Amino acid sequence: MVKKELVSTIVSPLGTMNVLSNAEVKMLQDSNQGGLYPLFRQCALAVLNCDETSDNPYNLVEEFESFDIRIVQEHRGLKLELINAPGSAFVDGNIIKGIRQSLFCVVRDILYVSSGLRGSPRFENGDSEVLTDLVFHILRNAKALIPRQLPNVVVCWGGHSIGQGEYKYTKKVGYQLGLRGLDICTGCGPGAMKGPMKGANLGHAKQRNSNGRFIGITEPGIIAAESPNPIVNELIIMPDIEKRLEAFVRFGHGIVIFPGGPGTCEEILYLLGILLHPDNAHIPFPLVLTGPAEAEGYFEQINTFIGNTLGSDAQRRYKIIIDDPREVARQIKLGLDKVTRFRRSTGDAYYYNWLLHIEKSFQEPFEPTHESMRALQLDRDQPTHQLAANLRRAMSGVVSGNVKRNGIDLIRAKGPFQLTGDPAIMEDMDRLLGSFVKQHRMKLPGSVYEPCYEIVRSSTV
Incomplete structure (x- = not known):
């Protein structure tokens, strides 16, 4: 086994999070039960280890057991001391700029949720609208919501465990999306979460677009198993999987789904459960399932499962396009034009899908236990959208x-x-x-x- 290079250094902030109060420093360094330090360390280590691929969270913890992170509070502002950090995060002893930026996104999101939202009577036991407001506040605090920009954020879902043929296909689709000026939002990990960003990056470059957005939305329970890929230039850490899923559908304007496993199936069922609610029947939401020719059987299985469990109404909410990246991008662009016209006619915001109705059963955290x-x-003794919610769980x-x-x-x-x-x-x-x-x-x-x-x-x- 090759011994990993370890680096110890102090890094200055990059982004908007550059000062902390003494109380916030104490919160981040609190290693007692219920304290923030274990979560802070786990998320920071995942960000620093972004070039490695593993889906076992124990591998990361064991491999960098000696890693530590401390807050350095100075009169001039905040700094982070990294002790025995993964060497892959550095070039000639200097931390990679994108990784440095994501590190301070970790500080920003963990502190905002823990000090500003968690424990608040308004959010702890709020109704559906209040929980939607909570997701909005987290995205706004991350400066992810841009007013007066036409709908152009495409969410890409798919598995981290995919073959090379499927991975290359995700890059081709991303390239076509990038050529059309569309920004990419994914779960920020490897595989089908990385490929579309990589392809879109090239598409943006060919169009001389230097402002391309590559948004990665994750949550603490999965970040150690799916470290943010290095293309992400806007990292957002939601407090749990349900708020992460709602962030995708409120923030994104259309969704492309590539082959994946149970996590991708969870996302499909979540979205279909929302779209099947009668209150959402009139809301345009472009949804395309796609993959290379060898993935045709996979989507046949998914389509059959959806038809057998949720029915033909659910199948009508998406299109399946096989081995045609250009057509995928074309259909998504046409769908986003419909979204733009709908938002304009209803007065709904371009940057956040307020009108989409999401019931509380889709928002409440589900803790998997035996x-x-x-x-x-x-x-089947329940409404179809509720069956979708339980299948998602x-x-x-x-x-x-x-x-x-x-x-x-x-x-x-x-x-x-x-x-x-x-x-x-x-x-x-x-x-x-x-x-x-x-x-x-x-x-x-x-x-x-x-x-x-x-x-x-x-x-x-």
Whole structure:
């Protein structure tokens, strides 16, 4: 095993977060139970390790066990002391500019949520509109919302564990989007989250656009397993997966979905559950599922699963385009023109989709445990959009058991999560998840997958 280069240094801020109060410094350095230091260290280390690819959060922690980060408070402003940081974050002893910028995004978002929002009576037990307002406040504090700019942010979803053919295809689609002046927002990790940014970067360069935006939206539970890729120039850390998902659909104007695993399926089900709500039937939201020719079977499986569980209305909310990057970009651009006309006619903001109705069941954090996974209502005795919400939670639990530290710990201690419900739905879910395993979409290539879930084909466990 090659020994990693470690670097210790002090870095100055880049961006808007350049001063802290004494109370904020104490919060970030608090290593007691419930303190911010473990979260601060974890997110900072993930940012510094952006050139490495691994979907096991323990690998990062163990590999850089001696890493430490401290606040240096001076009269002239804030600095960070890095101790035994990954050498890949430095060039000739100097920290890479983009990584330095993302480090201070970590400080900004962790402090804003913890000191400004968390514990606030208004946000802790608020209704759906209040939670939507919370997402808005986090994005505004990150200066992600730009008034008077026509809708041009395309969210790209897809797996971190994809083959080279699929990865190259994501770059081709990103290139076509970039040529059309569109900005890219992804989950900021590797694979299908990195490829579109890489391609769009070239498209922007050919159009001499030096203001291209590459926004990465992540959350603490997954950042260690999916470190921000180095192309991200705007990093935003949301407090949990539900607020991360809402940020995507409120902030983005259209979505392209590439092949992926349960995390991508979770995102698809989340979005379809929202779009299927009667209050959202009139709202344009361009959605394209796409991949190279070899991914056609994958999308057939996804389409069949959606048709069998959520019905034809859900299938009508998206287009499947195979092996045609130019047509993907063309359809998205046409869709964004419709979004622009709709926002203009209704007076809705270009920068934030206020009119989209999202029920609280899509916003409340779901904590995957053996009890909560077994209790999920996975049957047809509920509105279709609520079934989508529960199917989304099931996929969220699989993601947790695969790549999140809390989920991995639970699986190690108690065995696989159990899922039960309508026999036909369980059969469809088992078939879909089984195909993900066979196609190596659960873990990065070369890893041996140990199932974190078990399908129980009965209403009783």
